[in-house]
Amino acid sequence: MSNVRNQPCSCGSGIKYKKCCLEHQNKYTVFCDETGNSGSNYLDLNQPFFVIAGWIVPNKNLKNTSYIEECTTSLGVSNELKSSKLIKRKKARQKFIDLFDSLCINLECIPTFVFAEKKYCVAAKIIETLLDPAYNNEVDYSFTFDNLKKKELTEKVYSFPNESLEDFINFYLDGNAEKMTQCIRQMSDHAYSIGLYEISKLFKGALSGIVNNLETEKAAHASMPNKAMEAINVPVFLSITQIIEKIGRKTKYNFSLVHDETKQFEDAYTDIFKKISEADSFEAKLTDGNSIIMGYKHLKDFSFITSSQSKWVQAADILAGVLGRLLNDIKDDTLNDDSLLKLAKTLLPSLLFQDVIKLSDSICSNQTREKIFEAIKPLEN
Missing domain, CATH: 1.20.940 (RNA Binding Protein, Prp18; Chain A)
Known part of the structure; x- marks a missing residue:
């Protein structure tokens, strides 16, 4: 085993195995961002949903941001990717499909998200x-x-x-x-x-x-x-930390969570994460089959970074923005763009067809959930 540890890593990095993939084995970082933040304005008709979304990235692939950089370059973006500025462009939506496919297939990244209907x-x-x-x-x-x-x-x-x-x-x-x-x-x-x-x-x-x-x-x-x-941000943030911790308990993987800087909620997120993660281990079973976990064992740490300093947070911004647009269009019965339909097929089924591991969650009415199902059902054929 010692000899294998000192051999060049099979991933082709040229670095010894013990300093490369072995060091990152079973370790992941989740980069997340938000969209639809309207504070205490719960009935904002222009933003009916609040979304927190992120990419679960294997630590061995953290340095590989080439696909995100390629997307940035191809769209002629001079600084950083922002879904709010790009989502209306058909070319951008197609590039987002390519980006999501590359991240999932080539870098083994997994999208995770929670959305709430206000x-x-x-x-x-x-x-x-x-x-x-x-x-x-x-x-x-x-x-x-x-x-x-x-x-x-x-x-x-x-x-x-x-x-x-x-x-x-x-x-x-x-x-x-x-x-x-x-x-x-x-x-x-x-x-x-x-x-x-x-x-x-x-x-x-x-x-x-x-x-x-x-x-x-x-x-x-x-x-x-x-x-x-006064806003719904804190409970939705707590929900995504619960998802990540439960994934860790099922897979035995360890996670770090990195969120885009958010001035209004940074102290609150940090405080609630500390209280829940450091509490005595406990799981409260609810009558609907869900549970609330106290005392995190696999979600090891939580921090903030500015999106301009992290390509991965920019990718999370795109993910959150796409989800927000999809949900708005589905609610308004206006989801008819081919590229958005393909993105819906990629992202939304995880809400409805969860097997062993839960990757996403929704806080919404049955009416809205049925609309989502109807929107993606024809895409399965």
Whole structure:
């Protein structure tokens, strides 16, 4: 074995095996970026989705950025790749297909992502806040981990008028108990009027504890800087760290996570990662088959880097931007561009056809998920 370690590495680098592929064996770096950030504006019609996406890159291939550089050059980009500036160009979309194919096939990279539909997140926030057993006598404490029931109720609230959802999130962020009380009564009345008697009753159960409830929520918001808790970024970021850690536990691989610099959320991301990763090892099983992991063993570290300094983060920016565009077009029933359809075929099936290892996740309504399925189903033939 010692003799093999000192032989030139079989990858052709010319470096000894012990200083090349052996050193990087079972080690990966995930480079990620975001799109669709609208802060506390949950119902931004121009950006209905928030996406965090990244490339899982074998460490042995970290130095090989030639495919990303080739894409940059061929598109005539003088500085760095930015999906927001390129996604409308047909030539750019074709180059993105070529880039994704090269990264996956030639460099063994794997795309991973989590997206959240903002309207659905408002509906989920209504359920989480108003049906908190600590402030609602109509709710049993077993509800805390009953994700199946939460999702069932969230789907129903998702169908409420946009005005009701917007009123709730505004009064929630303001912490105005009087206006929130009025909002809850209106939502309860609306639920009753359309036959959702259970939800109507549960909402009324939140009225007596709403002052203390909002005070607790306000204190939670103050625990993180730059109003980070008022946006959906933190929970979505936490979701992608959970995916990476679970991949590590199944494969026994070790990961580092690198995120593009983000002024508003850097402190919050760092804080939540530290708390979750360094906690005592624990796994909470949820009723929908998912779980929440505490105490990371395989996601070893987390850091930030500017996109101008990392070709891999630029590739993550392109991935996130493409996903955001795909999701917007699918939701609006306007996905008809051949290049975007091919990108949809490449990226979106991982949401619907997950085998042993989960590489992506969605926080969205059943209606939106069905639209995604319908958009990619014809592409399987």
